[in-house]
Amino acid sequence: MYSINQSTDPREAAAIEAKRNREKERQNRFFNVRNRVIGVDVQALNNQVAERKRREAAEKSREAAYGTSQVQYDVVVQMLEKEEDFREQKQQLKNGREFSLWDPDQVWKGLQYFSGENLDRATHLRVQQRQFRYDLERRQQEQQQAKVDENCAGSCTVWASAL
Structure with a gap:
């Protein structure tokens, strides 16, 4: 029906193709309502x-x-x-040069043995406490015995006078 002339010239074909692409882009811009009304x-x-x-x-x-x-x-x-x-x-304290100045046991380490020193102090304290308890108990017994003797002497005199 229609005969289409197709040219064989590559420059002419490229120009026609570019024109078609421009027309498609123009139609896309024109028919895109959002971009046409609002714009980008x-x-x-x-x-x-x-x-x-x-x-x-x-x-x-x-x-x-x-x-x-x-x-x-x-x-x-x-x-x-x-x-x-x-x-x-x-750097431990015991390894320092000044350890002897700050040693809490220095007092006991520095003491020398003296002839009058009581090395068995704890033992002597226990013995003294036992002796103190013994003396206290003995005095209490003597006081009780004295009360008994007084009561007995008072009651004996009452008996003797009653006879």
């Missing part, structure tokens, strides 16, 4: 993209700063642990 705010979209990129860059820099500070804190913690271990192992 290219500047706002570009601003949104730029803002998102800035946020991502800020987040990456924040994470990098956090990572470096975490590494620094880890190094400090390791140094403190090493220092504490060194103190526990090497």
Whole structure:
């Protein structure tokens, strides 16, 4: 029916194809109601993209700063642990030069033996306590006996006078 002339020239074919593409794009713009009525705010979209990129860059820099500070804190913690271990192992109070000044048992370590010193003090205290109890019990018995004797003497005189 219709005869279509097709040219064999490649430049002419490319020009025709470009014209068809431009027409399709124009029709898409024209028939797309949303874009035709509202329009596309290219500047706002570009601003949104730029803002998102800035946020991502800020987040990456924040994470990098956090990572470096975490590494620094880890190094400090390791140094403190090493220092504490060194103190526990090497710097004990009994190993120090001034230990004799702060030794709580220094009083007893520095004393010499004296001829009048009572080395068996605990034993002597126990013996003294036993002796004290014995004397106390003896005095109480003597006092009770004296009361009994008084009562007996008073009642004996009453009996003797009654006879």
